[in-house]
Amino acid sequence: MRTGIIGIGDMGSGLAKNLIANGFETSGWDLLDHRMSAFADLGGVCKDNAAEVGAASDAVFVMVMNGDQAKEVILDGLATTMAKGSAIILSATVKPREAREIGAALEGSGLHLIDTPVSGGFPGAQGGTLTMMAAAPDAVLDRFAPVMEAVSANIHRVGTRPGDGQTVKACLQSLIGAQFSATFEAAALAAKAGVPGEVILKVFSTSSAGCGVVNNALEKIIDRQFEGTGSHINTMHKDLTISMGLGEELGVPLHTAAAAMQIFHAGRTRYPDGDNWTCTRVIEEIVGAELHRHAAKKTR
Missing domain, CATH: 1.10.1040.10 (N-(1-d-carboxylethyl)-l-norvaline Dehydrogenase; domain 2)
Structure with missing residues (x-):
């Protein structure tokens, strides 16, 4: 399974490191050049924008700072290029309402949204020991469990709808x-x-x-x-x-x-x-x- 990461800062860099360490081909994009350089040093494949990451991935983690950024990279980027059946893994912390809005906008696209903010901070991200609060249908979580398990020690299924995790x-x-x-x-x-x-x-x-x-x-x-x-x-x-x-x-x-x-x-x-x-x-x-x-x- 091909993976991607949008946002390669304190938290996203840990996700990227552990995806790559677990053998996943991982594409990524960040606005800051020094983060992209560090990602490349890990063995990641640098892309020029979110859409390019989506085109190269079956599952993409979104680890940005806020809901506005999440909406932009998902709806204007990933959703335009990802193949049907792929998953967008919203690991950033946003407002529950914003996660629901993203989910509603993706309806009919054939893409899965896994609403799964994380806890554990920088040490958990780097160590691959994050706790995930995952919300999506069980079949979706089962399918993408290997990707999520690469970055997390505890995956709690807290609901089935976007916003439940947040x-x-x-x-x-x-x-x-x-x-x-x-x-x-x-x-x-x-x-x-x-x-x-x-x-x-x-x-x-x-x-x-x-x-x-x-x-x-x-x-x-x-x-x-x-x-x-x-x-x-x-x-x-x-x-x-x-x-x-x-x-x-x-x-x-x-x-x-x-x-x-x-x-x-x-x-x-x-x-x-x-x-x-x-x-x-x-x-x-x-x-x-x-x-x-x-x-x-x-x-x-």
Whole structure:
């Protein structure tokens, strides 16, 4: 089966790496030249646009930043060249409504849309251990399972319609946002109290609060790695916006997700080039202390 990838950034590069490593001939396209060069170095076949990727593929992953980009590359690109029976695998996180709109636009085209946002971040994408929230008819998921299994350790069938996967992802991100924001605040509290970061990491990671989100964030915070870790703050900010929008649409109060949204607002405004954990720096600046691995340091 021939595969393709649209969007070869932090997440898409991991998908591409694992598709190629599992023996799939993989075509790809990205707007940025340095990403295309890195893709070629992996053994990928570079194309000039989405339509060319579609013409060369039986299944194409779409890992772009937002719904507008997804609509453009799918409806104006892939859908114009892909053969009937092929699959468009929407692995990007978009609004549930946008996934439904894409699905409606593809009706009658003979193409399958698999709505399957992912979780696991940069480490999961690079390691091929992503969790997928897959929505499509069982027969479609069965047929394209080998492609999805190449990039994922857990494939959950969460529905059959476009938008079902994105709805589950929106619920998940409301939780992850709250976990992040609580971690950032706890780190700042420890810094102000004079507790070394190594102590906090050891305790938190082996406690009932320990999990991938908390442990990874703390590692980055205490080692002061706030940029270039593959988890740009814009992505989580966008995801929380989707979660909050779904809550508003359905009339569900999301108090902790709303607080997380404000923390990410502040982090993105103060450090627009930072990764998720840079939000901690905003709180640290307020309290006048920083959490480092071997010490808590006062800054004023």
